[in-house]
Amino acid sequence: MNPVLPRRTLLAGAAAAPLVGFGRRARAQANTLRIGVLNDQSGPYRDTGGTTSAICCRQAVEEFGSQGFNVEVVTADHQNKPDLGASIAREWYDRNDVDMILDVPTSSVALAVAAVAKEKNKVHLNTGAATADLTGKACAPCIVHWSYDTYMLAKSTGGATVKAGGTSWYFITADYAFGQQLQRDTTAFVQAAGGKVLGASPYPFPGTTDFSSFLLQAQSSGAKVLGLCNAGGDTVNSIKQAVEFGLTKNGTMSIAAMLMFITDVNALGLDIAQGLSLTESFYWDLNDGTRAFTNRVKSKTPNNWPNMIHAACYAGTKHFLKAVAGLGIADAKKSGKAIVDKMKSMQTDDDCFGKNTIREDGLLLCPAYLFQVKKPSESKGKWDYYTTKVTSPAAEAWKPLNESGCAFVKA
Amino acid sequence: MFMILGYPAPLMFGQLLLGLINGAFYALLSLGLAIIFGMLRIINFAHGALFMLGAFVAWGMLQYGGIGYWPALIVAPIIVGAFGVFLERTMIRHLYKLDHLYGLLLTFGLAEIIEGLARNQFGSSGMPYAIPAALQGAVNLGFMFLPIYRGWVVIAAVVVCLVTWIAIERTSLGATLRAATENAPLVQAFGVNVPRLITLTYGAGVALAAFGGVLAAPIYSVNPNMGSNFIIVVFAVVVIGGMGSILGSIVTGFGLGVVEGLTKVFYPQASATVIFVVMVIVLLARPAGLFGKAT
Numbered sequence: 001m002n003p004v005l006p007r008r009t010l011l012a013g014a015a016a017a018p019l020v021g022f023g024r025r026a027r028a029q030a031n032t033l034r035i036g037v038l039n040d041q042s043g044p045y046r047d048t049g050g051t052t053s054a055i056c057c058r059q060a061v062e063e064f065g066s067q068g069f070n071v072e073v074v075t076a077d078h079q080n081k082p083d084l085g086a087s088i089a090r091e092w093y094d095r096n097d098v099d100m101i102l103d104v105p106t107s108s109v110a111l112a113v114a115a116v117a118k119e120k121n122k123v124h125l126n127t128g129a130a131t132a133d134l135t136g137k138a139c140a141p142c143i144v145h146w147s148y149d150t151y152m153l154a155k156s157t158g159g160a161t162v163k164a165g166g167t168s169w170y171f172i173t174a175d176y177a178f179g180q181q182l183q184r185d186t187t188a189f190v191q192a193a194g195g196k197v198l199g200a201s202p203y204p205f206p207g208t209t210d211f212s213s214f215l216l217q218a219q220s221s222g223a224k225v226l227g228l229c230n231a232g233g234d235t236v237n238s239i240k241q242a243v244e245f246g247l248t249k250n251g252t253m254s255i256a257a258m259l260m261f262i263t264d265v266n267a268l269g270l271d272i273a274q275g276l277s278l279t280e281s282f283y284w285d286l287n288d289g290t291r292a293f294t295n296r297v298k299s300k301t302p303n304n305w306p307n308m309i310h311a312a313c314y315a316g317t318k319h320f321l322k323a324v325a326g327l328g329i330a331d332a333k334k335s336g337k338a339i340v341d342k343m344k345s346m347q348t349d350d351d352c353f354g355k356n357t358i359r360e361d362g363l364l365l366c367p368a369y370l371f372q373v374k375k376p377s378e379s380k381g382k383w384d385y386y387t388t389k390v391t392s393p394a395a396e397a398w399k400p401l402n403e404s405g406c407a408f409v410k411a
Numbered sequence: 412m413f414m415i416l417g418y419p420a421p422l423m424f425g426q427l428l429l430g431l432i433n434g435a436f437y438a439l440l441s442l443g444l445a446i447i448f449g450m451l452r453i454i455n456f457a458h459g460a461l462f463m464l465g466a467f468v469a470w471g472m473l474q475y476g477g478i479g480y481w482p483a484l485i486v487a488p489i490i491v492g493a494f495g496v497f498l499e500r501t502m503i504r505h506l507y508k509l510d511h512l513y514g515l516l517l518t519f520g521l522a523e524i525i526e527g528l529a530r531n532q533f534g535s536s537g538m539p540y541a542i543p544a545a546l547q548g549a550v551n552l553g554f555m556f557l558p559i560y561r562g563w564v565v566i567a568a569v570v571v572c573l574v575t576w577i578a579i580e581r582t583s584l585g586a587t588l589r590a591a592t593e594n595a596p597l598v599q600a601f602g603v604n605v606p607r608l609i610t611l612t613y614g615a616g617v618a619l620a621a622f623g624g625v626l627a628a629p630i631y632s633v634n635p636n637m638g639s640n641f642i643i644v645v646f647a648v649v650v651i652g653g654m655g656s657i658l659g660s661i662v663t664g665f666g667l668g669v670v671e672g673l674t675k676v677f678y679p680q681a682s683a684t685v686i687f688v689v690m691v692i693v694l695l696a697r698p699a700g701l702f703g704k705a706t
Contacts (some may be wrong), residue, residue, distance in 0.1 A: 042527070042535075043535065043636065044535060044636060045535070046530065046534060046536075047534040047535050048536070050534075050535070175680055201675070201679045202679055203675075203680070203683075204679075204680060204681075204682060204683035204684070207640055207643075208640075208682070209631055209637070209640045209641070210433050210631075212429050212432070212433075213429050213672050213679075213682075214675065216422065216425045216426065216429065216555060217422065217675075219556075220419065220421070220425075232535075232536065233535070233536065233537060233632055233634055233636065236536065236537055236632045237631055240630070240632065241630065244558045244561075244630065245556060245558055246556045263534075263536045264536060267536040267537040267538065267539065267634075268539060268632075269539030269541075271541065272539070304534055
């Protein structure tokens with residue numbers, strides 16, 4: 001016998017591996033609701049989503065208790081590959097009776113999964129991806145986008161930076177859906193506020209670790225602001241190297257990290273990160289509710305405290321479960337749209353984001369916060385990193401509905 | 412202002428220098444790979460993971476033992492090199508008689524395991540590691556602002572590459588080593604313990620990777636994926652330089668760093684691809700690589 005396995009078989013086996021084990025059990029349990037947490041569990045976005053997202057989702061399930069139906073949470077790693085994400089989504093919805101897919105960072109994967117959800121009329125609650133297209137061009141009646149998007153980041157961080165005198169920009173951009181869109185949205189705000197963009201270096205993602213060449217170009221462009229349209233490890237590396245190359249020395253250039261999480265600040269250390277401005281919709285030390293939530297989960301994820309994605313996994317799951325309970329499990333399992341309609345009809349209420357609403361196009365409208373990273377001397381302990389600078393109320397933080405470009409809303 | 416190809420000259424000089432700095436990492440890593448392949452005929456896919464391990468050992472020494480950068484530069488390669496010796500003694504040595512592919516698969520699996528364990532333990536966003544106090548700051552070269560640490564990286568890499576090259580090409584130990592790869596039974600007949608020689612060679616190659624890891628720690632974020640970002644490019648460098656050619660890997664490492672740096676100015680989108688374009692052209696024109704001997 002030929003002992004060599006064909007490559008295709010190996011790949012198919014690897015792709016299916018996360019699904020093994022619950023196929024048989026999944027059938028014929030009409031009384032069980034299934035949530036699938038699909039995200040990056042081994043790559044650059046592992047800490048911003050990853051297992052902490054699943055922990056926060058399970059926390060919501062635990063707190064919800066039993067209300068006449070069982071809830072199961074399953075997880076898988078999409079490895080930031082759109083094809084793999086879509087095939088897991090298909091498998092989950094079709095064969096494993098999963099009712100809602102949660103998280104899904106990486107915009108390219110999110111758009112692929114959203115297309116599958118739309119086709120199957122199943123719920124996709126996105127908390128991890130940035131693309132505003134999830135509630136725009138790619139919107140669907142069964143999709144909810146919770147926590148942040150490119151428009152909100154561009155408006156909050158971009159707008160505030162121009163106001164503070166940062167009128168000329170140079171972008172370093174991850175060259176894929178997310179980076180391009182973030183750059184486009186930020187450019188619009190910069191120009192609307194009277195600023196100008198002097199240049200950009202779109203770099204290949206993933207696989208770029210050295211940004212010094214782009215930093216040097218940014219420096220020689222004479223721009224006042226370095227706009228980083230990237231995320232995770234790339235942002236960390238860019239900032240580390242920008243400081244190393246003296247870009248920020250004597251206030252010559254300021255850095256606007258267009259998407260940055262508390263986990264990235266933790267990776268940089270306050271020595272380097274101090275003074276940076278960034279936007280999140282959640283911070284653990286914002287109010288009594290956020291502190292109470294963090295206290296409940298931090299023992300389960302001691303090295304990775306929740307950021308806005310994790311908080312949205314908790315809050316979104318909670319709201320989803322309330323909607324299912326309100327609708328009745330039998331009706332809920334039939335239609336994703338029915339669940340999302342119910343979610344939109346009820347006000348959200350949770351420890352992380354407070355009381356908010358989900359708009360017609362599926363966008364959660366919550367306040368956005370512009371934070372500044374503390375100096376090492378101001379920080380009282382681990383994870384004490386942010387000072388709140390500007391709070392944008394829910395009504396102003398997001399793209400207006402008439403600009404969203406969501407087809408089914410117009411109809 | 413003086414222009415080169417439509418770009419201001421200072422910018423171009425700066426880019427050339429940056430290219431050399433990145434090339435220093437490529438050279439250091441591909442050197443280790445070339446030694447291991449040249450002597451053991453093992454395609455060491457675990458090289459990136461061991462590079463990462465070097466950075467993590469340095470970070471751990473500082474975090475848990477308060478031991479700083481300079482001791483780590485010596486100690487971390489020794490610790491990781493010893494780990495390499497362990498891998499060679501327990502696993503890799505069983506594959507010498509088999510096809511190269513088996514070595515590749517084994518080391519690839521090892522890399523996945525090492526990186527997976529590191530991710531599980533430390534997460535993926537990385538750990539901060541500061542530039543040592545003596546090398547902080549920067550000098551103004553007129554055409555660019557050069558961080559002192561980056562200058563140090565180039566010097567350290569050039570010195571280590573030269574020493575390694577001399578040790579292999581110009582000393583009696585190196586001669587024995589080269590003879591052992593040509594004809595192991597004959598060298599053994601002269602009373603040389605060839606298996607031990609091979610074990611130590613693997614350890615030394617791995618130590619080079621770890622040394623690169625410690626050098627990289629203050630510049631790049633110390634995270635479990637840092638090696639896998641480098642490894643594919645470094646393999647391309649080894650192939651272009653000629654598999655197993657020590658000089659080839661050093662020269663090609665620096666050269667490709669410069670090519671990549673210039674691409675980042677003219678067409679940044681292609682900066683990840685340009686090395687592979689060069690690889691295709693070189694392989695078509697000289698299948699054994701620039702410095703390789705056709706076998």
